[in-house]
Amino acid sequence: MKGSKATVVTLAEKCKNIIASNWQAHLNTVKADAKGSKEGIHTSKVKYILKRGKPYLWVPENDMHNVNTIIDGRASLAVASPFPGPVAKLLKLMKKLPARIALSGDVVPLKEEKAHLVAECLEEVMLSERRQIDEASYTVSGVLSSSNLIRRENFKELLNGGEKFHIYRFNLSSCTFLDGHGRALEVDMEAMEASKADPLAFLSAKLIDGINQSESRRRALVLFCFIHMNADAREAYMLSVDRKGFDVLAKVPSPPSKDGISGYLWKEFRFPFKEEARDVETFCHQLVKMEEEAVRKVSGYSGLT
Incomplete structure (x- = not known):
């Protein structure tokens, strides 16, 4: 499989893709009481969208973050690669965490006019997903329809639910990437700001789940x-997708032990594309092409036996 020299995305791009592919994160703020003293960290799950490279957070009105940030705007945001369906269960059995990022920075409350504009942006995000799915070709529709995950459903309560929210802009000051083994890598912020989310990131969770189902x-x-x-x-699951290719988690024979006993282990493999996939349509087309080539090659092997 010959591809371009750069067959994987950069670390900064990986981080941008994780932010763009998810829609919920754990927000951490410094606890503060009426006297202004600070003790411990308050953590809760919030929903967000990515707009012009920055996360915008929806925090429920009754959440303590709203009090904490009045006194101290410093915060951190933990975002993981979304793994719906069988891969999430598999990673849990392996006691392996998904790739994730830790962002630090400041949360800035939006005034009513700006909050309204961000809410309109959220509506456009929901409409864009629906439009992409409705206008998808037969092949893409077949992959996406295999997944029950509908990202826009997770946003409905933010616009149409009875609960009230405060909207914040999260200004990044640092980013740390943590791989599945817990190893931490600091990300260059200039590279982070310059990088753009992959065109597949928006629907990547649904795409991965559709393939795995x-x-x-x-x-x-x-x-x-x-x-x-x-x-x-023996088994294989799609682990991640991007414009340059995809990663697969496969169950393969492990090397024999000293006693000569063999077993199985889960190993990751990278499959680069010959040409970058500019959208979900191109990704699925290239995947189908690879499937057809693989079947022809296996049939050729069978014909020689």
């Missing part, structure tokens, strides 16, 4: 491991 698509991932990596995989 399809037995035929997962069988194709097993074939990819055999054809391109010479790996005899």
